[in-house]
Amino acid sequence: MIANHPEREQFRLENVLFALGNPLRLAIIDTLADGKELSCNALRPQDVAKSTMTHHWRVLRDSGVIWQRPQGRENMISLRREDLDSRFPGLLDTLLQVMHRQ
Amino acid sequence: MIANHPEREQFRLENVLFALGNPLRLAIIDTLADGKELSCNALRPQDVAKSTMTHHWRVLRDSGVIWQRPQGRENMISLRREDLDSRFPGLLDTLLQVMHRQ
Numbered sequence: 001m002i003a004n005h006p007e008r009e010q011f012r013l014e015n016v017l018f019a020l021g022n023p024l025r026l027a028i029i030d031t032l033a034d035g036k037e038l039s040c041n042a043l044r045p046q047d048v049a050k051s052t053m054t055h056h057w058r059v060l061r062d063s064g065v066i067w068q069r070p071q072g073r074e075n076m077i078s079l080r081r082e083d084l085d086s087r088f089p090g091l092l093d094t095l096l097q098v099m100h101r102q
Numbered sequence: 103m104i105a106n107h108p109e110r111e112q113f114r115l116e117n118v119l120f121a122l123g124n125p126l127r128l129a130i131i132d133t134l135a136d137g138k139e140l141s142c143n144a145l146r147p148q149d150v151a152k153s154t155m156t157h158h159w160r161v162l163r164d165s166g167v168i169w170q171r172p173q174g175r176e177n178m179i180s181l182r183r184e185d186l187d188s189r190f191p192g193l194l195d196t197l198l199q200v201m202h203r204q
Contacts (some may be wrong), residue, residue, distance in 0.1 A: 013200055014125045021120025089203070094196040098115055101191070 003068055005006040011064040019063035020095065024048065025053065025056055027058060027067065029079060033096050037069070037078040105163060110185040113166040118190065120204050122197065125149065127158055131167065131181060135198050139180040141173070158194035 020026050028043055044053050057075070060066040064083060069076045084092050121136045121165050122128050130145055140186060159177070162168040171178045 012125075013197070014123050014128050016123075017119045017128070017197075018123025021116050021118075021123045023114075023116045026119070029116050088200045090192075090196045091200055094192045095115070095119075098190045098193055 003058075005067065006064045008080075008087055011083070011087045013088060015027060016065060016084070016091070019059050019065050022056070022059075024101065025060055025065075026095075027072040028056070028060070028077075029092075030096065030099055032066070032077065032079040033081075033092075035079070035081065036069075037076050039071070039074045040068075040077055041074060043077055092099070105160075105170065107163060108166045110166070110182075110189055113185070113189045114188060117165040118167060118186070118193070121161050121167050124158070124161075127162055127167075127202065128197075130158070130162070130179075131194075132198065132201055134168070134179065134181040135183075135194075137181070137183065139169075139171070139178050140181055141176045143176060144168075145179055 020029060024045065031043065032038065040053060040057060044050065057066070057068060057077070061068050064080055064087075067078045067080055069078075079092075081092065122131060126147070132162075133145065134140065142155060142159060146152065159168070159170060159179070163170050166182055169180045169182055171180075181194075183194065
């Protein structure tokens with residue numbers, strides 16, 4: 001089953017901010033920032049349960065932050081960089097700059 | 103009673119993003135963006151209960167987004183613009199630009 005992804009036009013700023021308003025989800029965005037696609041298992045911290053990650057993937061996917069692509073028994077995750085930059089110009093760049101400054 | 107406000111150094115990006123990840127709280131930030139101080143009642147939408155706003159003020163205050171200053175029976179609310187700009191350079195400006203573009 002391929003999960004639903006919102007169209008770019010459906011993104012809402014408050015949903016994206018909510019999705020990123022969590023340390024684990026913010027760290028995932030940082031990991032994916034250079035454009036790579038990683039499996040959900042590769043992105044999962046060892047001390048976090050798969051079911052907990054399922055929730056985080058849904059929040060990130062439903063807000064438009066990530067693509068989730070099924071491959072075998074896993075999902076491959078990547079950042080919707082182009083869509084986010086188009087809808088919210090400068091937001092992702094500013095967030096990444098601020099994160100690396102801290 | 104003067105409510106607790108975090109020091110600038112205690113701000114966390116994920117908490118600020120969470121605080122702004124809500125349409126009502128995001129709209130309040132837009133209203134306060136030009137530096138004015140308004141009473142909590144002036145900022146409360148007519149269809150939102152005071153108790154609901156108390157929750158929103160707490161989320162905004164605890165993350166470092168607003169100052170809450172008691173005056174008579176009300177609280178006066180203003181944006182912690184200088185502190186936010188210092189800790190997260192460009193974030194507030196980018197968010198306001200994106201909001202006005204939508």
